[in-house]
Amino acid sequence: MFLVVLDPAHGLVAAPQSSCDLTPATTQYLTCQGFAWNDDIEAYTRRTDQTPAAADRIAGVLRDLGHYVFCAHRPPPTR
Numbered sequence: 001m002f003l004v005v006l007d008p009a010h011g012l013v014a015a016p017q018s019s020c021d022l023t024p025a026t027t028q029y030l031t032c033q034g035f036a037w038n039d040d041i042e043a044y045t046r047r048t049d050q051t052p053a054a055a056d057r058i059a060g061v062l063r064d065l066g067h068y069v070f071c072a073h074r075p076p077p078t079r
Contacts, residue, residue, distance in 0.1 A: 003043075004059040004071040012050050014058055015043035026065050033058065 001017040014030055016022055035044035052073040059071035 001068040002059075002062050002070070004055050004062065004069060006050050006052070006055055006073045007045075010038065010041065010043075010045045011047040012054055012058065013041070013043050013045050014062065015041070021067060023065070026062065026067065029061060029065065030058075 002021060003013070003015045003017075005013050005015075007013045012035075014035060016026075030044045033046065034048060035046045037043075038045045055071055055073045059069045062069045
């Protein structure tokens with residue numbers, strides 16, 4: 001299981017529930033998308049493209065890789 005969130009301190013975060021969720025395909029995908037492992041929070045983080053669309057896209061691919069994913073972000077403001 002993964003939690004994908006937009007975090008002001010860390011950027012776009014993809015946090016596995018446990019190390020069992022870090023399959024080779026998942027790790028390769030996140031790394032290729034510019035994520036780096038952050039030992040302090042035990043999650044993958046990325047400072048670029050911190051948009052709700054990016055969070056949804058990452059969550060969708062993680063689901064396609066067989067993970068359960070919770071994705072949370074504040075919707076963009078409407079005018």
